Amino acid sequence: MAQRTPVKEQFSRLSPASRLALAVFRVRAAGKPAGIPGSLFLGLTSRCSLSCLHCKYRGGAGDLDLPYPLALAALREAAALGVPKAVFFGGEPLLYPRLAELAGAARDLGLFTELDTNGQELTFARARALARAGLSSVMVSLHSPSPEEHDRLCGRGTYQKAARALAAALKAGLVTYVSSCVFSAGPGERDLRGLLAFAKDSGAHGARFLPYSPRAGASRLPAALAAALRREDPAGFAGTCLARGRRGCAAQRADILYLGPSGDLRACPYALAGLGSLRRGTLAAALRRCGRAARGPVRPCQKRA
Template identity: 30%
Template sequence: MSGSSLDWVYGFWKSLSPYAYARAEDEVVILPPNLVYKTNRTGVDLLDHVGKGGRLEDIPGFSEERAREVEGFFLSLKAAYEGRPVSLERVAYGFDFTRLPVLGEIALTYRCNNRCRFCYAGCGDGGEGLASASPGEADELDTEGWKRVIDVFKDEAKIPFFSFTGGEPLLRPDVEELAAYAVSRGLRVNLVTNGRLADPSRAESLYASGLATAQVSLEAPAAALHDDLCGAAGAFEDSVAGIRSMVAAGISVQTNSTLTRANRDALLGMPRFVASLGVKRMSMNLFIPTGAGATASGLFFPYAEAGAFVDEARRRAHEAGVDFFWYSPVPMCLYNPIARGLGNKSCAACDGLLSVSPRGDVLPCSSWPEPVGNLLSDGFSKVWFSDGAAWFKKKRYAPDSCAACSSFAACQSACPLYWRYAGYDELRGCKEALRW
């Protein structure tokens, strides 16, 4: 096999490189949407060499045998990116699979024009939780402060992708400036929003800044229930208008819905509704009883019932021609997302996720109220490799029954905030044999 027979590799990696990232620090390749594959230093160096315009035949010791190995490597990478089965060496997952985060999120503000009953931060006027400790603009980093955070994401955390979230990030007029800055630093940026402020002019401005994707919260396919859950009359109409504006501007929109007891039945109608808006991707996550949600009645939805719902929602999404994503961790003894092709859904707190609050505090995740340090005043390494962060990364919160399970490394006992609220009764009688 000659080097010329591998010419397809150069065009393939050039087209993929804006969306993929090879990281030498922990020898991983990160593919969209945040899929992580373990490689080795040779693989990372190979991708770096090709990405810089190098020719494969110029590599010292390149031979027919090496050419076949290189072809297999890139064919596997191509299959992984396209979502096809990949024949790879299996590497046992452990708590040190990655050394650095995979993605980040920046809560620009806790101010919000909704007051969702399930909000993890308790945003909106009079909200409780994280938002009550950081209620206004005076408690938010300014534009230059956020640019420093973005620099840390790029230079120290070495993540390829992050989201602006909140609160409602579009309440800040500098979203476009920050998005453009992040893009100039080689980062991909997503917006997590309720969409209510995304009128046609703002949507076009966001797209022009380099922001190509947005996730819009939509809690029901009808106004009455959505507005009730979001605590704001007219919220549904505004959010739908925002989705239409962003789609028209060229932004790729994905909806996200929080599964609660109150909207469980209605959400099964969401796939057809989002398809009618021209949206091709939707996601759901499980209500986390913290912040405002900790005292919300009638919303709690147990792990034991989540699996059947996810399977049905996914089936309906397939019928509607919409890609479906499930985000929340669920104990694998109750529901196994890996076996269903949904990927690993273990808790990402201080592990795959770097979450930054409006003050610059690093939270284990956006729902956890106690920070493990401040990204700017303490520095990334001090915070990320601290004992406090390790408590989450090593899953030291796991109950004994989970820690002793043979599937613990893959499952990692789901969400500690869930267990803090609900206790462990659902795990009684759980066997190590997974429910497929």
């Protein structure tokens, strides 16, 4: 009747609530039905407090928020389908007015939740309040171990605030990750090592690296990044869209479904092809289209052409 599955030592520092949320997530992820994604990404808003050089929303995407009833409907359907995790995405999701309420609703539906944030607005008080509301984990964007390089990309002073947000999330007992955009795996390997060291030294529970290519069209960077991580991080502290030992990226495997602030559905936040709209259809219908689209050759991790 009972199964036994150990949790990594590093997670023993989490709050009891976060550890339990992680255990529940792992059980649900392991038992997830075939063809159901591991994560629903909710693009809660196109608004952001920053204007990072590499961001697709730079230069204005309007002030668009995902209507709360639509966000809630997405969470309910995702939970019913067996999706184990919801990721609060943006823009900057901390600017979404009813974020705490949504985190609570997701928790009540049994979903593990993750906040993907630039960290500029994440104080300890806010992190603690969100943890109490039901948030399970935080991913803080930090694109370089060099404060000067990060600030060059995101704005003066942003590195310091992001580093503080990382500390705040850890102090609040949340599962905490560093998230970085990687622009090249060759010359950028020094940064990769530096970021890995920084994330580990900060006490983060892991890191995620997103390959970013400014040119539209197929890119070799995702595979190069995955190979670099296998060399630099054999223990698997860091992840990328190309999971170790699996073919294709998370979007190509239909392991992610993204809902944008306008209600549009895509295979991931950076995918070019649309899968419909939640205003006129369902997540299930988008997943059926996703399965067909994922067999195509285009890598989604590209800036819009």
